Amino acid sequence: MWRDLKSVFWAIPKGLSITFRYLFRKSVTQQYPKNKPVLEDRYRGLHYLTRYDDNSERCVCCGLCAAACPVDCIYMEPAETEDGIRYAKIYEINELRCIFCGMCEEACPEEAIFLGHEFEFAAYERDDFIYTKEMLLANYDNIEKERVAKNIKPLIRKERQEFKTPAAPLGH
Amino acid sequence: MAENITITVDGRTVDVPSGTLIIEAARKLGIEIPTFCYDDRLRPVGACRMCLVEVEKMPKLIASCATPVAPNMIVHTDSEKVVKARKGVLEFLLINHPLDCPTCDKGGECPLQDNTYTYGPAESRYGENKIRFIEDSKNQKFDDIRLGPEIFLNRNRCIMCFKCVRIVRDLAGEADLGVFQRGSFANINVLEEIELDDEFSGNTVEYCPVGALTSKSFRYKIREWLLKKSPSVCNLCSDGCNMNIEWSRGEVFRHMARRNSGVDDGWLCDRGRYGFDLSRAQDRLVRPHIRRDNKLQACSWDEASALLSKHLQNIIDTNKGSEVAAVGSPILSNEEAFAIRRFFSDVVKSENVDFQTEYPKPIEPELLDLIGLDGSIKDLESDSTFVFIGCDPAVEHPVVSLRIRKAVSTYKAKAVFISSHDKKLGYFPITNIRIPFSAEAAAVNYLVSRISGKTTGDMADFKIDPDGLNRLADNLKNAGRIHIIAGREFFNHPDRAALLVGLIKLKKSTGAKLSILPPQGNFIGVSRFGLFPSLGHSFENMLERIESGEIKTMFVFGANPIDEYPDRKYIHDVLKNLEFLVVVSPFANATASLASVVLPQAMLPDYGGTFLNIEHRAQKFTPMTENPHSDVKPAWAILGELSSLLDMGNIWYSDSQVRKVMIDTIKEIEGLDNLPDNGVVIRFPAKDGYDPGDVSLAEPETPGIDYPYIMNWTPSAHHHGWITEKSDNLMRISGKQIAWMHPDDAAREEISDGQVLRIGTAETALNLPVIITTGVNKGEILIVNSFSANPVNRLLKKGRPTTFVSVRKS
Ligand code: SF4
Ligand code: SF4
Ligand code: SF4
Ligand code: SF4
Ligand code: FES
Numbered sequence: 001m002w003r004d005l006k007s008v009f010w011a012i013p014k015g016l017s018i019t020f021r022y023l024f025r026k027s028v029t030q031q032y033p034k035n036k037p038v039l040e041d042r043y044r045g046l047h048y049l050t051r052y053d054d055n056s057e058r059c060v061c062c063g064l065c066a067a068a069c070p071v072d073c074i075y076m077e078p079a080e081t082e083d084g085i086r087y088a089k090i091y092e093i094n095e096l097r098c099i100f101c102g103m104c105e106e107a108c109p110e111e112a113i114f115l116g117h118e119f120e121f122a123a124y125e126r127d128d129f130i131y132t133k134e135m136l137l138a139n140y141d142n143i144e145k146e147r148v149a150k151n152i153k154p155l156i157r158k159e160r161q162e163f164k165t166p167a168a169p170l171g172h
Numbered sequence: 173m174a175e176n177i178t179i180t181v182d183g184r185t186v187d188v189p190s191g192t193l194i195i196e197a198a199r200k201l202g203i204e205i206p207t208f209c210y211d212d213r214l215r216p217v218g219a220c221r222m223c224l225v226e227v228e229k230m231p232k233l234i235a236s237c238a239t240p241v242a243p244n245m246i247v248h249t250d251s252e253k254v255v256k257a258r259k260g261v262l263e264f265l266l267i268n269h270p271l272d273c274p275t276c277d278k279g280g281e282c283p284l285q286d287n288t289y290t291y292g293p294a295e296s297r298y299g300e301n302k303i304r305f306i307e308d309s310k311n312q313k314f315d316d317i318r319l320g321p322e323i324f325l326n327r328n329r330c331i332m333c334f335k336c337v338r339i340v341r342d343l344a345g346e347a348d349l350g351v352f353q354r355g356s357f358a359n360i361n362v363l364e365e366i367e368l369d370d371e372f373s374g375n376t377v378e379y380c381p382v383g384a385l386t387s388k389s390f391r392y393k394i395r396e397w398l399l400k401k402s403p404s405v406c407n408l409c410s411d412g413c414n415m416n417i418e419w420s421r422g423e424v425f426r427h428m429a430r431r432n433s434g435v436d437d438g439w440l441c442d443r444g445r446y447g448f449d450l451s452r453a454q455d456r457l458v459r460p461h462i463r464r465d466n467k468l469q470a471c472s473w474d475e476a477s478a479l480l481s482k483h484l485q486n487i488i489d490t491n492k493g494s495e496v497a498a499v500g501s502p503i504l505s506n507e508e509a510f511a512i513r514r515f516f517s518d519v520v521k522s523e524n525v526d527f528q529t530e531y532p533k534p535i536e537p538e539l540l541d542l543i544g545l546d547g548s549i550k551d552l553e554s555d556s557t558f559v560f561i562g563c564d565p566a567v568e569h570p571v572v573s574l575r576i577r578k579a580v581s582t583y584k585a586k587a588v589f590i591s592s593h594d595k596k597l598g599y600f601p602i603t604n605i606r607i608p609f610s611a612e613a614a615a616v617n618y619l620v621s622r623i624s625g626k627t628t629g630d631m632a633d634f635k636i637d638p639d640g641l642n643r644l645a646d647n648l649k650n651a652g653r654i655h656i657i658a659g660r661e662f663f664n665h666p667d668r669a670a671l672l673v674g675l676i677k678l679k680k681s682t683g684a685k686l687s688i689l690p691p692q693g694n695f696i697g698v699s700r701f702g703l704f705p706s707l708g709h710s711f712e713n714m715l716e717r718i719e720s721g722e723i724k725t726m727f728v729f730g731a732n733p734i735d736e737y738p739d740r741k742y743i744h745d746v747l748k749n750l751e752f753l754v755v756v757s758p759f760a761n762a763t764a765s766l767a768s769v770v771l772p773q774a775m776l777p778d779y780g781g782t783f784l785n786i787e788h789r790a791q792k793f794t795p796m797t798e799n800p801h802s803d804v805k806p807a808w809a810i811l812g813e814l815s816s817l818l819d820m821g822n823i824w825y826s827d828s829q830v831r832k833v834m835i836d837t838i839k840e841i842e843g844l845d846n847l848p849d850n851g852v853v854i855r856f857p858a859k860d861g862y863d864p865g866d867v868s869l870a871e872p873e874t875p876g877i878d879y880p881y882i883m884n885w886t887p888s889a890h891h892h893g894w895i896t897e898k899s900d901n902l903m904r905i906s907g908k909q910i911a912w913m914h915p916d917d918a919a920r921e922e923i924s925d926g927q928v929l930r931i932g933t934a935e936t937a938l939n940l941p942v943i944i945t946t947g948v949n950k951g952e953i954l955i956v957n958s959f960s961a962n963p964v965n966r967l968l969k970k971g972r973p974t975t976f977v978s979v980r981k982s
Binding site for chain 2: 060061062063064067077079109110
């Protein structure tokens with residue numbers, strides 16, 4: 001009985017002591033949206049699809065990102081250009097379903113898909129969260145512009161990975 | 173029998189016949205040896221060295237795919253040496269390999285990927301430049317070359333396993349593909365002027381162990397792991413090849429072989445393989461249509477079936493069943509055929525059913541037992557002499573002709589074609605005995621008399637040169653295991669009765685097997701399971717009854733008589749006389765455009781059921797489980813619904829339900845209940861000893877002066893019947909209609925090769941480019957049929973499968 005009472009009276013100053021302790025510490029709360037958070041390099045936000053230096057898309061629509069995706073939120077349809085180059089005719093990511101696990105960028109053999117730092121992409125319609133290829137490429141263009149402006153070294157190889165020159169000229 | 177040899181593989185012993193390859197012995201024990209170039213159906217070449225194994229007492233590793241077993245061999249398939257060797261082989265194979273798996277069509281089903289993953293080194297030590305074959309100096313990004321209308325080759329990915337070369341050369345007997353240059357520069361290619369478009373070219377793509385060969389219709393469309401597979405059976409000819417329909421989201425992407433060693437042995441012809449786009453063809457009917465204000469307008473099923481049931485109720489109430497006729501076609505499944513017969517005899521009380529809309533004369537009931545392959549498809553390999561009369565196996569039965577090719581090329585069988593134009597089996601040696609068009613009956617009779625030593629009639633009347641026939645007759649006298657095969661031209665033959673008599677006599681006098689093979693899909697199935705007019709009128713009689721007003725209502729299931737019946741004008745006029753024409757068809761077509769009601773019919777991947785192939789093998793096909801065409805229905809579902817509206821029983825909800833009723837009715841087909849994957853051969857009791865008696869030969873006709881040429885037609889390997897024209901793939905491969913004529917005739921008419929001709933009769937004509945060749949007889953014109961722009965049946969007159977024509981430059 002006495003014990004219980006003691007703990008009740010003691011609890012109040014004990015709790016308040018924590019409050020006062022934190023009162024004089026540096027705050028961890030961020031004043032979002034006034035102040036933007038500082039994100040780690042490896043932060044995984046909205047996807048973007050990269051391009052080569054000549055502005056061509058890197059994605060060849062191999063389907064590996066969709067195969068790796070644990071929630072099946074990537075849809076694509078390949079096609080070929082007149083030159084016979086395989087490209088993504090349709091490439092869509094449903095960002096509502098995406099769990100931002102980063103498996104797609106892990107799987108991509110072409111360094112085409114990445115998760116960027118963008119996290120402010122609210123919208124009023126569910127449909128607006130289906131990001132098409134054009135939107136994902138536009139994301140990249142913005143990021144790239146910023147990178148060039150800030151003169152940051154590119155993180156990915158920019159030139160095409162191609163065969164070296166043939167060992168010998170060949171006819172038929 | 174060769175005696176057995178015991179060998180030890182990885183410590184376990186196995187007993188195999190002598191001559192077995194080590195790899196087969198290991199497989200028997202369930203030990204998998206990785207391979208690239210080995211295929212048990214092709215001659216081993218030992219090109220890739222992936223299958224190296226260690227044999228005790230042999231100094232070097234040996235290729236298990238090319239070495240037969242020897243007594244007391246002790247084989248190791250996973251010793252240290254073997255493991256190291258496999259790593260080495262793969263490292264070498266990958267030296268010049270582009271490893272562009274992300275863009276490669278084979279990714280996901282690639283033996284090179286799989287083997288490298290399982291057995292290969294993790295890294296390459298090769299730092300030099302890779303060899304790259306650049307096809308086009310201007311387009312540096314594109315390394316693929318076009319080999320034919322359907323096949324592309326990327327030589328960088330090729331690992332030189334020679335499978336494609338062996339398939340094309342040894343199996344199909346076409347000389348298209350070859351190897352050029354040597355060493356690391358060795359590459360597969362075709363000669364510049366050649367197109368790889370033979371009827372088996374698609375198999376090279378399926379069996380290439382890497383993504384070097386790709387087909388246009390599948391390239392860059394979808395990944396293998398996204399495809400679902402429905403086991404099915406091809407219905408574009410009567411061989412009944414087994415295949416998997418591979419689809420995703422209700423769309424078919426390709427057909428792949430599903431090996432059934434009794435039928436196709438894992439091969440598909442290009443017609444079956446690339447005809448996969450039929451179900452999504454442009455002309456596909458997906459909704460019911462009713463004629464309103466003299467126009468066909470889309471409507472709902474409820475409306476259409478209400479209209480039909482009202483019409484039928486009227487007929488049933490007034491007991492006018494005999495005014496109704498139903499026509500099916502060989503594209504129907506066994507269940508559909510059975511349901512049609514049941515519905516019309518039980519519900520409508522009409523026995524007028526038939527399916528022979530393309531023949532001038534219906535086949536005789538006795539002939540039914542003679543139709544089909546004598547013996548099994550596999551047995552063909554062991555026949556030693558083939559005599560083809562009015563049959564072009566390469567065109568009518570592509571995959572079964574592979575067995576005949578094998579008999580000819582490997583077992584040195586003889587193949588003799590008696591025909592009015594040259595035929596071929598790839599480049600394998602065959603004999604063409606040329607006779608004038610439609611003189612088959614006379615030729616066969618001549619053979620029979622010659623073999624039995626009787627006096628032979630005068631062949632001059634028929635303009636037959638007896639030399640070839642004499643030689644054949646002498647050969648047949650001493651030959652063992654003769655197989656006489658008659659085909660499409662038999663059914664269209666103007667003097668079919670006489671030809672049949674001749675064939676039966678020839679069979680008796682030589683002790684041969686006789687097969688009469690219908691070319692169209694489920695011909696045998698629909699004729700056996702209900703659509704043969706055993707009690708009612710045949711199609712020919714139906715037409716007469718329609719003319720005289722006795723038949724007023726006709727149902728057409730999957731047929732297209734206007735495009736197929738050998739007199740277009742006549743059938744058009746007759747069908748117009750009908751009060752009520754219902755066309756149930758998968759595609760919009762000429763017949764449907766006359767109909768009062770058009771109903772969308774299910775076709776191959778939409779529904780399940782069974783087909784019967786030429787060796788009476790019942791085989792099951794299954795539907796895709798997601799189908800965007802929700803309104804298409806198989807005939808049994810349509811009729812089941814109608815009978816439920818009419819309150820008449822016979823209500824069917826599934827193919828297996830129809831099958832149960834069939835099994836209860838027809839006792840030979842018990843096996844149909846529980847069909848194994850490779851089907852069951854159904855044995856119908858043969859009414860042997862059918863003797864059609866003697867028939868005198870019809871007099872040969874002579875052409876008039878104004879119309880000096882006799883016209884004959886043929887299907888093509890990729891296109892046969894009205895359906896295949898709807899496939900864009902097949903039309904891309906062989907979408908050109910041509911005519912052939914003899915050089916002498918061309919010289920007389922002053923026509924040059926490739927010129928467009930007006931080939932016609934007094935009333936109408938076809939405009940076709942001509943190819944001049946000695947492969948056809950003088951005075952004959954041969955036309956590729958089944959193109960709706962220039963249908964041959966426009967020239968024909970009722971009752972006659974041929975006609976005389978004139979030729980002019982147009
Ligand atoms: S983003 Fe990368 S992994 Fe995904 S399809 Fe494109 S290339 Fe392949
Ligand atoms: S053939 Fe196989 S290993 Fe080679 S690029 Fe294609 S998928 Fe990759
Ligand atoms: S193209 Fe394919 S099948 Fe032909 S040799 Fe090369 S790897 Fe073999
Ligand atoms: S041979 Fe006949 S059944 Fe076989 S794939 Fe070709 S068309 Fe189909
Ligand atoms: S599989 Fe034996 S050498 Fe290729």
